[in-house]
Amino acid sequence: MLQLIKDDPWLAPYETDLNTRFKYFQDELKRIEKQYGSLLNYANRHQELGFHHDSAKKGWWYKEWAPAAEKLYLKGDFNDWNNESHPLKKGENDIWEIFIPDSEGLKNLSKVKVRVQASNGINDRMPAYTRYAIQDPQSHDFTACIWQSSKKFKWTDKKFNFKEIEAPIIYECHPGMAQEKEGVGTFKEFEENVLPRIKALGYNCIQMMAIKEHPYYGSFGYHVSNFFAPSSRFGTPEDLKSLVNAAHNMGIAVIMDMVHSHAVKNFAEGLNDFDGSGHQYFHEDGRGYHTGWDSKLFNYGKEEVSRFLLSNIRFWLEEFHFDGYRFDGVTSMLYHHHGEGMAFDHYDKYFKEGVDWDAIRYLQLANTLIHQIKPEALSIAEDMSGMPGNCRPVEEGGIGFDYRLGMGIPDEWIKLLKHKSDEEWKMMEMWNVLSNRRHGEKTVAYAESHDQAMVGDKTVAFWLMDKEMYWHMNKSDDNIIIDRGIALHKMIRLITSTVGGEAYLNFIGNEFGHPEWIDFPREGNGWSYKYARRQWSLVDNHELKYEYLNEFDKALVHLLNEKQVLSAQPAQLLNVDEHNHVLIFERAGLIFVFNFHPTNSVPDYEFWIPKKGTFRYLLNSDAPQYGGFDRLNPETEHVSFEKQGGDFLKIYCVNRTALVLGK
Numbered sequence: 247m248l249q250l251i252k253d254d255p256w257l258a259p260y261e262t263d264l265n266t267r268f269k270y271f272q273d274e275l276k277r278i279e280k281q282y283g284s285l286l287n288y289a290n291r292h293q294e295l296g297f298h299h300d301s302a303k304k305g306w307w308y309k310e311w312a313p314a315a316e317k318l319y320l321k322g323d324f325n326d327w328n329n330e331s332h333p334l335k336k337g338e339n340d341i342w343e344i345f346i347p348d349s350e351g352l353k354n355l356s357k358v359k360v361r362v363q364a365s366n367g368i369n370d371r372m373p374a375y376t377r378y379a380i381q382d383p384q385s386h387d388f389t390a391c392i393w394q395s396s397k398k399f400k401w402t403d404k405k406f407n408f409k410e411i412e413a414p415i416i417y418e419c420h421p422g423m424a425q426e427k428e429g430v431g432t433f434k435e436f437e438e439n440v441l442p443r444i445k446a447l448g449y450n451c452i453q454m455m456a457i458k459e460h461p462y463y464g465s466f467g468y469h470v471s472n473f474f475a476p477s478s479r480f481g482t483p484e485d486l487k488s489l490v491n492a493a494h495n496m497g498i499a500v501i502m503d504m505v506h507s508h509a510v511k512n513f514a515e516g517l518n519d520f521d522g523s524g525h526q527y528f529h530e531d532g533r534g535y536h537t538g539w540d541s542k543l544f545n546y547g548k549e550e551v552s553r554f555l556l557s558n559i560r561f562w563l564e565e566f567h568f569d570g571y572r573f574d575g576v577t578s579m580l581y582h583h584h585g586e587g588m589a590f591d592h593y594d595k596y597f598k599e600g601v602d603w604d605a606i607r608y609l610q611l612a613n614t615l616i617h618q619i620k621p622e623a624l625s626i627a628e629d630m631s632g633m634p635g636n637c638r639p640v641e642e643g644g645i646g647f648d649y650r651l652g653m654g655i656p657d658e659w660i661k662l663l664k665h666k667s668d669e670e671w672k673m674m675e676m677w678n679v680l681s682n683r684r685h686g687e688k689t690v691a692y693a694e695s696h697d698q699a700m701v702g703d704k705t706v707a708f709w710l711m712d713k714e715m716y717w718h719m720n721k722s723d724d725n726i727i728i729d730r731g732i733a734l735h736k737m738i739r740l741i742t743s744t745v746g747g748e749a750y751l752n753f754i755g756n757e758f759g760h761p762e763w764i765d766f767p768r769e770g771n772g773w774s775y776k777y778a779r780r781q782w783s784l785v786d787n788h789e790l791k792y793e794y795l796n797e798f799d800k801a802l803v804h805l806l807n808e809k810q811v812l813s814a815q816p817a818q819l820l821n822v823d824e825h826n827h828v829l830i831f832e833r834a835g836l837i838f839v840f841n842f843h844p845t846n847s848v849p850d851y852e853f854w855i856p857k858k859g860t861f862r863y864l865l866n867s868d869a870p871q872y873g874g875f876d877r878l879n880p881e882t883e884h885v886s887f888e889k890q891g892g893d894f895l896k897i898y899c900v901n902r903t904a905l906v907l908g909k
Contacts, residue, residue: 248643250635263597271610289556296375305347313340314523315364322358324351354394364522376472388515399484403494408622413812414749417449421480428775433485448803451499461515464766469510499569507575508541547604570624577631579605590631613646637687652689663709668844680745691746707759715761719791733902736867745817757799758785758792794873821853837907851899858886858893865906
């Protein structure tokens with residue numbers, strides 16, 4: 247019996263399904279190892295296809311998989327964009343190839359395209375394994391560039407050891423919007439200006455969005471066109487390497503938003519109908535199109551597609567030293583219905599109804615490959631369905647992810663802030679949402695990510711304070727809406743991080759309550775960058791209250807790191823008081839006290855604790871340096887006492903305040 251079923255008896259009725267799923271993976275892995283020698287060899291297509299310099303023959307090989315194409319020609323600045331002077335020959339396994347001697351002028355940074363003649367006409371296309379693509383500033387058209395790694399760049403990150411990171415505390419970020427200027431930020435600017443901020447806050451991992459090339463900047467990087475190319479709008483591939491190298495030298499891991507759930511439908515820039523068959527990389531007809539995302543869907547059951555995507559995983563880990571991936575849109579991959587309009591209220595929904603076995607097998611192979619290449623790497627699933635075993639090892643019957651995103655947590659915070667007054671908040675409901683997760687499957691907790699900050703939604707800070715942030719964030723300005731907002735902003739982040747999971751995530755700028763939403767340049771806003779940036783001047787201004795939130799976030803992250811809170815056993819509930827809106831729990835030997843009540847501060851508040859001792863405040867959200875009202879003496883010691891056969895503490899339980907007590 248699979249370990250997954252042993253640990254969850256409710257899965258027993260689905261033992262046949264899970265065994266079949268596991269065997270489907272095992273059979274494919276055995277076939278791969280027999281035919282290719284190893285999974286690693288199978289995932290080396292990027293070393294075979296695309297452009298590669300042959301130093302022995304003194305020239306370049308270009309190879310492309312295009313089974314249904316009739317003719318292929320290479321054109322570029324090296325041959326004055328001649329349409330027919332350099333035809334490719336079709337060889338085994340539908341691989342087209344051509345060799346171009348160095349003497350013909352093809353070199354690093356040469357601009358090229360491949361001219362494809364097929365049933366859909368004659369079209370100039372981007373080679374599928376393009377490693378660098380540049381956009382014309384006037385026409386906005388993309389052109390492929392040959393890219394060779396520069397010998398000038400040297401990795402200096404050998405001493406970085408991801409294993410030393412106890413638990414991921416993740417700073418989610420987008421390089422383009424990370425600067426204050428109204429424009430597109432670069433990898434270099436991020437390295438110089440933003441990495442030091444992240445280091446100062448104490449985060450040990452960054453999650454980078456929009457790394458792969460995408461035609462439309464406003465897609466936030468989720469409509470990928472060139473899967474092996476870092477987006478040139480942020481700089482060169484070497485600039486990205488420099489950023490990762492710098493992060494590693496600061497002790498910060500770097501993971502990438504991995505978009506393998508779909509691809510841009512754009513014909514000129516992407517893979518769509520490359521060989522004229524209509525279904526080369528993607529499923530045929532409607533199954534190959536995601537109506538909600540207006541994008542193309544991969545056929546994970548096709549060998550060359552599997553090799554393309556797995557090679558993509560290997561490429562970024564090895565070439566750019568990434569430390570893992572946050573897989574986007576996993577729910578869409580797992581089910582033919584993509585999770586749209588589906589309530590996952592019964593185990594049948596995970597095993598019997600519309601499950602894509604090819605996609606599950608692909609994800610199992612992907613996670614196996616990731617940990618073969620880099621055992622300590624992170625693999626995070628964005629899955630809202632709650633698929634059992636998503637974050638359990640493949641050999642136990644799982645899919646192999648290390649963590650899943652706790653997507654229900656931010657949704658619940660938005661519901662509370664949007665639909666209920668403070669007096670209506672229920673402590674037990676809050677606790678259940680934060681603590682409810684599958685046993686043995688790790689969760690990344692977060693109060694808000696980029697999703698909650700986009701146009702059409704609001705950040706937690708904006709839900710709390712809205713337009714008052716424009717007028718009352720000066721430290722000398724008293725305002726009850728701002729006071730409430732700052733107090734609850736701190737409490738929400740502290741309770742989310744300490745109860746919600748085994749890792750924690752924050753989106754860039756939200757740590758200091760960045761005002762307003764994110765709105766990328768588009769026709770509807772006059773192609774403005776006003777809301778596609780981060781206003782660091784707000785938090786750097788010592789006269790503004792944003793500094794309070796930033797300092798609290800720094801203290802929160804320090805606590806999580808120093809006390810190893812996230813790697814400890816799940817939080818143990820000690821006290822629920824619906825009348826006073828008080829929640830008290832223990833984790834990592836610390837006592838966490840939350841009083842969410844708008845007005846009730848309770849003197850001599852008694853509660854049971856697991857072990858006796860003398861306690862002091864390790865973190866107090868009411869402290870003046872965090873924008874609090876300084877109602878507690880930071881030097882106070884609380885000595886436990888016996889009562890009714892147990893150990894108790896007595897404290898002043900201050901309203902809208904979170905306290906962390908340690909021995």
